[in-house]
Amino acid sequence: MTLIKDSGRVSGPYNLPDERGHFGPYGGIFVAETLMEPLTELRAAYERYRTDPDFIAELDHDLKHYVGRPSPVYHAARLSREVGGAQIYLKREDLNHTGAHKVNNTVGQALLARRMNKPRIIAETGAGQHGVATATVAARLGLKCIVYMGAVDVERQSLNVYRMKLLGAEVVPVESGSRTLKDALNEALRDWVTHVDDTFYIIGTVAGPHPYPAMVRDFQSVIGREAKQQMRELTGRLPDALVACVGGGSNAIGLFHPFIDDGEVAMYGVEAAGDGIETGRHSAPLSAGRPGVLHGNRTYLMEDEDGEIIETHSISAGLDYPGVGPEHAWLKDSGRATYVGITDAQAMEGFHTLTLTEGIIPALESSHAVAYAIQLAATMRPDQQILVNLSGRGDKDINTIATREGIRL
Amino acid sequence: MSRIQNTFAALRESGRKALIPFLTAGDPTAEFTVPCMHAMVAAGADIIELGIPFSDPMADGPVIQRASERALAHKMSLRKTLALVEAFRRTDTVTPVVLMGYLNPIESLGYRTFVERAREVGVDGALTVDLPPEESGELLPLMLEAGLDPIFLLAPNSGPERVQEMSDLGRGYLYYVSLKGVTGASNLDLDDVERRIRAIKEISSLPVGVGFGVKNAEMAGTIARFADAVVVGSALVSQIEAFQDSPDQAQAQIVDILRAMREAMDASAARDA
Ligand SMILES: Cc1ncc(COP(=O)(O)O)c(C=O)c1O
Numbered sequence: 030m031t032l033i034k035d036s037g038r039v040s041g042p043y044n045l046p047d048e049r050g051h052f053g054p055y056g057g058i059f060v061a062e063t064l065m066e067p068l069t070e071l072r073a074a075y076e077r078y079r080t081d082p083d084f085i086a087e088l089d090h091d092l093k094h095y096v097g098r099p100s101p102v103y104h105a106a107r108l109s110r111e112v113g114g115a116q117i118y119l120k121r122e123d124l125n126h127t128g129a130h131k132v133n134n135t136v137g138q139a140l141l142a143r144r145m146n147k148p149r150i151i152a153e154t155g156a157g158q159h160g161v162a163t164a165t166v167a168a169r170l171g172l173k174c175i176v177y178m179g180a181v182d183v184e185r186q187s188l189n190v191y192r193m194k195l196l197g198a199e200v201v202p203v204e205s206g207s208r209t210l211k212d213a214l215n216e217a218l219r220d221w222v223t224h225v226d227d228t229f230y231i232i233g234t235v236a237g238p239h240p241y242p243a244m245v246r247d248f249q250s251v252i253g254r255e256a257k258q259q260m261r262e263l264t265g266r267l268p269d270a271l272v273a274c275v276g277g278g279s280n281a282i283g284l285f286h287p288f289i290d291d292g293e294v295a296m297y298g299v300e301a302a303g304d305g306i307e308t309g310r311h312s313a314p315l316s317a318g319r320p321g322v323l324h325g326n327r328t329y330l331m332e333d334e335d336g337e338i339i340e341t342h343s344i345s346a347g348l349d350y351p352g353v354g355p356e357h358a359w360l361k362d363s364g365r366a367t368y369v370g371i372t373d374a375q376a377m378e379g380f381h382t383l384t385l386t387e388g389i390i391p392a393l394e395s396s397h398a399v400a401y402a403i404q405l406a407a408t409m410r411p412d413q414q415i416l417v418n419l420s421g422r423g424d425k426d427i428n429t430i431a432t433r434e435g436i437r438l
Numbered sequence: 439m440s441r442i443q444n445t446f447a448a449l450r451e452s453g454r455k456a457l458i459p460f461l462t463a464g465d466p467t468a469e470f471t472v473p474c475m476h477a478m479v480a481a482g483a484d485i486i487e488l489g490i491p492f493s494d495p496m497a498d499g500p501v502i503q504r505a506s507e508r509a510l511a512h513k514m515s516l517r518k519t520l521a522l523v524e525a526f527r528r529t530d531t532v533t534p535v536v537l538m539g540y541l542n543p544i545e546s547l548g549y550r551t552f553v554e555r556a557r558e559v560g561v562d563g564a565l566t567v568d569l570p571p572e573e574s575g576e577l578l579p580l581m582l583e584a585g586l587d588p589i590f591l592l593a594p595n596s597g598p599e600r601v602q603e604m605s606d607l608g609r610g611y612l613y614y615v616s617l618k619g620v621t622g623a624s625n626l627d628l629d630d631v632e633r634r635i636r637a638i639k640e641i642s643s644l645p646v647g648v649g650f651g652v653k654n655a656e657m658a659g660t661i662a663r664f665a666d667a668v669v670v671g672s673a674l675v676s677q678i679e680a681f682q683d684s685p686d687q688a689q690a691q692i693v694d695i696l697r698a699m700r701e702a703m704d705a706s707a708a709r710d711a
Contacts, residue, residue: 059568059569219499323494323542336542
């Protein structure tokens, strides 16, 4: 271990993963042989283009003019006053085109797909946000797009299914296993194995085999890089704490990564505690799971005593995943980041509080981060600062929320 | 010599090729598996690949996915799969048994416990679909030490260096995945497979089996002309699915398919001799 655990500081600049995609014991490449070659090809392409000035210029241009970056940092002054503790700042990823952070990554991977001459794009999606963000960039670049989505999610996220279809994507309901996000990922991997020659698989979070966790992180790190500069401009210093929700972990790592070497900045990842960790009905592998191998990497998983993956539960479809990006597993073990749980009920409370005090309707995923930030702020002084990643807007969740509260729209 | 080596040596002696059926442990019930394994041997199987059920079989097509689901529905597990091998070994001490599955159940049991228990009950080899050589640094030495043969998969897009690497690290036989796709797919190009097998045999002296998409006796007979083993999975498992409620019928169908394959393979070997 190269990390000094008790101080929470990395010795030497942080530079994981290693060349084989390992974050300590986590990450790596655990796939069937047929995927080894396309992963090697992807790694080579990514290594080449990530430092290529033309690629970077095109990516920056698209992030600015198509996505609408930089996204603002907003001081939630009224919310902070109500809580009566630390100042809460919001990184407004909800203001991006398509309404969430997911598009930062799909814009990047789609540019890569085009440079690799792959005319066919596939993706998995849970809530449908990543599916929509993928269908969006595919439409713009004229690429064929197929989105795998668990049959259960197709049912409960019908609005996003329709959005994807409007954008020209084919949405394939997945009937195997638990018929949710993890099964959609399996099915996308099966599609990729069958069409390796012409297909680019855009994974939507920092999971999957190397280089995905590192590549998706790099595309999402624009969040943290901007935020660092914006906080300095706004407040003259770095925040005391970062808070982000963790499904697969892409919005969280995007915010955290540029701050890893700034040991004075605490980092909190918020998992979905569902009905409560103690009930077993949750989606919190870092809080209540153990290490294992799924979807191409080693990480913390929700599994039974036989190593079978178990069903997860969260009010928010985007957090309903039994694994988590391997870099978070490493940040947890090293002590650099802390992972906590927020229940469905607490997330709902956070949702309403932010909506009523600031006029910002957050996604249910992001509401988990908001709810924890409110708890944390109450334990801190008013001259301290918390930066929350507001990963998405709540329009997609209005039906879920109304139903839960017994309201028929 | 390992049981797998013995088997291939004896086959070579008699000018025949190995027939390797696959079934998922506990599909559709735990009671079905061991009698079916014996029936497979009686029908001409030389080695048996026994699938460890997994909740997320990402390299498998729908037929074998559903086999896993049926087995997991009544809590089949790696531990119980090992117990089935133990039961099989009470009356068959000759036929090699290779476990085929995904890494997580093995990690969950613990590598050391797995290899010790596997050796104890009489497992001969293990094929872990999602464990490429790059990540096998910990498990491989434990397997070799215990005399368990690591079986590696080769794909149509595995380059010569990888064939060499698998050949160096693997034992028992190499398993050539005959197409880019999942198990049970149907777009096999046998001429292409033949070219690949010949190229692999230039590099490796291990026996080479062909699997993924072998559907009938005719294909088995053709493959037996150039490969050392024919692996058949989905074609058998789909019979289990079709006759879930009448296990005797399912077993009879499997036996018929294997007999026909055996015959076709032996006929093509005799023709070449
Ligand atoms: C708004 C929003 N936030 C967060 C997530 C969770 O994903 P991740 O943990 O990769 O950021 C999702 C996933 O759908 C989402 O839509």
